[in-house]
Amino acid sequence: xxxxxxxxxxxxxxxxxxxxxxxxxxxxxxxxxxxxxxxxxxxxxxxxxxxxxxxxxxxxxxxxxxxxxxxxxxxxxxxxxxxxxxxxxxxxxxx
Amino acid sequence: xxxxxxxxxxxxxxxxxxxxxxxxxxxxxxxxxxxxxxxxxxxxxxxxxxxxxxxxxxxxxxxxxxxxxxxxxxxxxxxxxxxxxxxxxxxxxxxxxxxxxxxxxxxxxxxxxxxxxxxxxxxxxxxxxxxxxxxxxxxxxxxxxxxxxxxxxxxxxxxxxxxxxxxxxxxxxxxxxxxxxxxxxxxxxxxxxxxxxxxxxxxxxxxxxxxxxxxxxxxxxxxxxxxxxxxxxxxxxxxxxxxxxxxxxxxxxxxxxxxxxxxxxxxxxxxxxxxxxxxxxxxxxxxxxxxxxxxxxxxxxxxxxxxxxxxxxxxxxxxxxxxxxxxxxxxxxxxxxxxxxxxxxxxxxxxxxxxxxxxxxxxxxxxxxxxxxxxxxxxxxxxxxxxxxxxxxxxxxxxxxxxxxxxxxxxxxxxxxxxxxxxxxxxxxxxxxxxxxxxxxxxxxxxxxxxxxxxxxxxxxxxxxxxxxxxxxxxxxxxxxxxxxxxxxxxxxxxxxxxxxxxxxx
Numbered sequence: 001x002x003x004x005x006x007x008x009x010x011x012x013x014x015x016x017x018x019x020x021x022x023x024x025x026x027x028x029x030x031x032x033x034x035x036x037x038x039x040x041x042x043x044x045x046x047x048x049x050x051x052x053x054x055x056x057x058x059x060x061x062x063x064x065x066x067x068x069x070x071x072x073x074x075x076x077x078x079x080x081x082x083x084x085x086x087x088x089x090x091x092x093x094x095x
Numbered sequence: 096x097x098x099x100x101x102x103x104x105x106x107x108x109x110x111x112x113x114x115x116x117x118x119x120x121x122x123x124x125x126x127x128x129x130x131x132x133x134x135x136x137x138x139x140x141x142x143x144x145x146x147x148x149x150x151x152x153x154x155x156x157x158x159x160x161x162x163x164x165x166x167x168x169x170x171x172x173x174x175x176x177x178x179x180x181x182x183x184x185x186x187x188x189x190x191x192x193x194x195x196x197x198x199x200x201x202x203x204x205x206x207x208x209x210x211x212x213x214x215x216x217x218x219x220x221x222x223x224x225x226x227x228x229x230x231x232x233x234x235x236x237x238x239x240x241x242x243x244x245x246x247x248x249x250x251x252x253x254x255x256x257x258x259x260x261x262x263x264x265x266x267x268x269x270x271x272x273x274x275x276x277x278x279x280x281x282x283x284x285x286x287x288x289x290x291x292x293x294x295x296x297x298x299x300x301x302x303x304x305x306x307x308x309x310x311x312x313x314x315x316x317x318x319x320x321x322x323x324x325x326x327x328x329x330x331x332x333x334x335x336x337x338x339x340x341x342x343x344x345x346x347x348x349x350x351x352x353x354x355x356x357x358x359x360x361x362x363x364x365x366x367x368x369x370x371x372x373x374x375x376x377x378x379x380x381x382x383x384x385x386x387x388x389x390x391x392x393x394x395x396x397x398x399x400x401x402x403x404x405x406x407x408x409x410x411x412x413x414x415x416x417x418x419x420x421x422x423x424x425x426x427x428x429x430x431x432x433x434x435x436x437x438x439x440x441x442x443x444x445x446x447x448x449x450x451x452x453x454x455x456x457x458x459x460x461x462x463x464x465x466x467x468x469x470x471x472x473x474x475x476x477x478x479x480x481x482x483x484x485x486x487x488x489x490x491x492x493x494x495x496x497x498x499x500x501x502x503x504x505x506x507x508x509x510x511x512x513x514x515x516x517x518x519x520x521x522x523x524x525x526x527x528x529x530x531x532x533x534x535x536x537x538x539x540x541x542x543x544x545x546x547x548x549x550x551x552x553x554x555x556x557x558x559x560x561x562x563x564x565x566x567x568x569x570x571x572x573x574x575x576x577x578x579x580x581x582x583x584x585x586x587x588x589x590x591x592x593x594x595x596x597x598x599x600x601x
Contacts (some may be wrong), residue, residue, distance in 0.1 A: 014392055016195050053188075053403055060402040065130050065167030068137030069151035076150045076257065086146040087245070087254035090197040094246050094253070 003031040099427050099437060101219070101227035106319070107275030111358050116313045118354050119322075119331050120279050121271035124286055125264045126175075126296040127240065127304040128168045134239055134263035135162030135205065142302050146256040154261040156200035161400055168263040169406065171295040172212050172237050174414050175265055178293045178421060179232050181216025183411050187236075189398040194391060197255050198242030206266075207236035208395045212404065218289070219423055220273075220282045224437035230282055231270040240264050259303075265296065271310065271331065274319070276350040280343040283307055288422050292447050300341045309337040309346060311353045313361065332357070333367040337374055337381060349374035353381050425450055433462025442470055448484050449474075455491035460498050468494055472515055488519050496525035505535055509581055537583045540591070543575070546583065547591050550574045558596065565598045 003011075008028035012019040019027055073086055082089040109116040130140060136151035153160035176183050188210040191203040213235035221227035242260040244253050267286065273279050287305060290296040298305050312332035321330040337353060340346045352374070357367050372381040420428070422444050429440035429450075443453045443466060457465035473494060477487060497514055500506045506514060506529055517528055529535055537543060550571055551558055561567040571592045576583055 010392075014193070014394065053397075058402060060404055061163050062166040062169075063132070063137065063163045065132050065165050066137065067132050067139045070138040070149045072150070072152075073145065073147045075152070076147045076155050082252070084249075084252075084254065086148075087248075087256055088147070088197070089249070089252045089254055092246065092249075092251055092253050093197055093244060 003028045003035065007031075099430065100225070101221065101229075102225060103228045104222050104226050104274070104278060107277070108316070109313070109354055109358055111362050113362050115316050116354070116358050117316055117319060118275055118350070119271045119312050119314060119319055119334075120273035120275075120350060121310040121334075122269045122273065122279060122282060123308040123310070124267045124269075124283065125240075125306050125308075126267060126286075126290055126298075128171045128237075128263035128265060129295060129297050130165055130167050130171065130263055132165055132167075133261040134165055134168050134237065136261055138261070140262050142304075144258055146254075146258065149258040150260065154200070154257060156202065162205065162398075164401070164404065165263065168237060169212070169404065170410070170414060171263075171293075172235060172265050173406065173411055174293055174418070175267070175290065175295045176213030176216060176235055177411070177415050177418055178289050178295075179213075179216035179218060179235070179267075181232060181235065182214035183406075184210065184212055184214055185408060185411070186210065186403050186405050187212040188403045189237075189401045190395045191398045192393045192395055194393060196241065196244075197253060198244045198257070198260065200242070200257060200260065204239050204241065205398055205401070206238035206395075209397070210403070211236035212406075218269075218282065218285055220278060220285050221423075221441070222278065222281055224441070228272065228274075228278065230272040233268045233270050235265050235267045238264050238266055271312075271322075271334075276347040276354075279309060279350055280347045283343055283346060285422075288445065292419055292421050294419075300343075303341055306339050306341040307346060309340055309350060310334045311337060311350055311357070312367070313354055313357045332361075333369050335367065335369065335381075336371045338371050338384060340374060342376075345374055345376050348376070348379060349381055352379060356381065419447070429453075429462075429466075433457060433466060435463055435466045439466050439470060442474070446484070452484060452487075452491050456495045456498070458495070460495060461502065464498055464502075465495075468498060472512070476519065488522065489515065493518050493522075493525060500525055500529055504584070505529060507536055507581065507585060510534055510536065513581075534582065537579055540587065543579075543583050543587050543591055544595075546575050546578055547571070547588065547595055550578065551595055561596050561598075565593075565596075568592055568596060568598055571596070 005024040005028045008024050008031060009019070011031070012027070077083040077086070077088065080088050106117045109118070127140075128134070132138065133140060133151070133154060136153045138151040138154055139149045141149060153162055173183055187207055189205050190208045192206050192208065193203040195202060211234040215234070216232040218230050218232060219227055220230050240259050240262040242255055242257040244255050246253050248254050269282065273282055287298040287300075290305070291298045296305060300306065312334035314330070314332045318330045322328065335353060335357070337349050340349060353372070360367060371384040373384045374381050425444045426437065426440040429435055429443060430437055435443075442449075444450045453465060453469045456469055473487065473489060477484060494515075497511050497518070500514070501508060501511050514525060514528060514534065517523070518525060554574075557567065557570060561571065572585065572588050575588045575592065576585065
């Protein structure tokens with residue numbers, strides 16, 4: 001499957017990454033190349049092989065239902081361009 | 096145990112200009128897991144905290160942070176699944192649902208699209224005694240909640256609080272089996288009741304701990320049956336999703352409005368756009384929420400930070416062994432064991448606390464009488480005063496004591512109500528109060544005879560009338576009850592009055 005410039009533009013928009021018009025054809029080509037490699041992988045016969053999610057036989061790590069974190073409002077807001085009264089302040093978004 | 100049987104409710108019909116229409120409704124209910132900490136972090140879930148104080152760095156989407164799953168939340172999802180008679184998937188997995196919004200700092204929500212932890216189950220939605228529908232549940236998955244945006248604190252800015260970000264939600268998805276606004280509200284009520292019995296969600300809709308997205312479409316009579324026969328959605332109309340409803344009343348109103356809106360469009364020759372809509376309770380209407388060019392493309396993919404969630408059958412069995420008795424079973428048991436009506440059983444089992452209170456009162460006593468006292472006297476009074484059962488001034492032991500006094504013949508039903516009143520306002524041991532205040536029923540025939548004589552001697556004219564018209568004997572009984580302060584045994588008074596007046600026994 002090849003990615004055209006329109007698809008590249010849409011994907012960039014969904015990811016909220018600004019790509020200038022003249023950069024789109026090159027981006028589309030790169031994405032197409034990635035997909036081509038994926039297609040090559042799918043030529044391998046994997047019938048009857050369980051999909052692998054980890055190279056080591058690991059179990060999903062669990063935590064107990066205990067409060068161990070929080071009360072660090074300053075840390076949380078440290079990178080906010082604008083914060084007021086303990087909130088992040090962002091340009092108005094109303095549905 | 097015998098099962099209660101139900102007939103399915105009739106679908107709600109909307110009469111249009113071109114013929115009848117029916118509704119098809121499916122719900123996605125988001126129920127917050129009653130956990131202390133969040134789904135993937137150790138931050139607190141407490142409601143109403145200082146903004147952005149219940150936030151861990153992983154919730155804020157800081158680089159390099161990894162989610163670690165809360166085992167308790169996993170267990171609550173399993174418990175809920177078992178409560179809805181659903182299949183539990185021993186292996187499930189987490190996916191990322193990608194979208195941008197200021198209250199979603201990760202840029203994605205961790206959810207379970209492809210492999211949910213719970214599969215198909217069912218909920219009996221009982222409308223009134225004998226009328227109910229079994230609604231199929233498609234799945235339950237675990238996911239993260241988003242943060243909260245506040246739009247009315249500043250004219251140009253929205254304020255974002257991440258305290259709710261990452262709190263564990265169970266999304267409970269029904270099949271499109273619901274056929275009217277009332278049924279939809281009843282479905283939510285029943286689901287809430289089951290969750291509260293299980294203790295997996297507190298069901299607090301006001302705080303947003305339980306909210307519903309409602310999918311509504313309309314079709315012509317007969318189309319729905321074709322869908323049910325084939326499970327082919329093409330027989331149904333295009334649906335609209337009403338987002339984030341947090342009240343049974345609004346759910347009902349919004350569905351009703353939405354049905355009429357869709358019917359009007361179709362009858363005008365138009366077509367329905369599949370879209371997300373918001374209900375505005377003040378205007379009583381729904382409006383489109385997102386413009387079409389912003390149509391969401393979530394680009395789901397497996398979350399690379401999380402291995403598949405594998406649970407053992409042993410854990411599932413262990414949770415199953417500790418399941419509480421659920422509303423349907425309890426209601427059936429109350430009907431069969433205590434001989435009460437299904438209606439009374441529904442009232443008593445609406446909350447597990449009510450059922451427990453009733454059972455404490457009924458223990459070793461007449462079940463029907465206990466039900467009567469709990470529902471009519473106690474619940475009636477609590478409702479009137481706006482007091483919760485947990486705050487009731489009359490305990491189950493005290494109410495039981497009152498019933499014992501009636502059954503022993505110590506007090507009449509009428510005096511019992513006075514006694515209830517005394518205990519409600521002053522407290523105390525029922526038997527002690529009756530003794531101390533001389534409220535005991537007079538069964539001593541001599542004393543009653545004396546009282547009857549007084550009334551007869553004092554009212555010769557009435558005596559003559561009563562001899563001619565035996566129905567007037569009741570007046571004497573009333574006078575005697577009055578002069579004894581209601582303490583005389585009414586049956587004994589009745590018998591003595593009739594004898595003294597020389598009336599035949601009926």
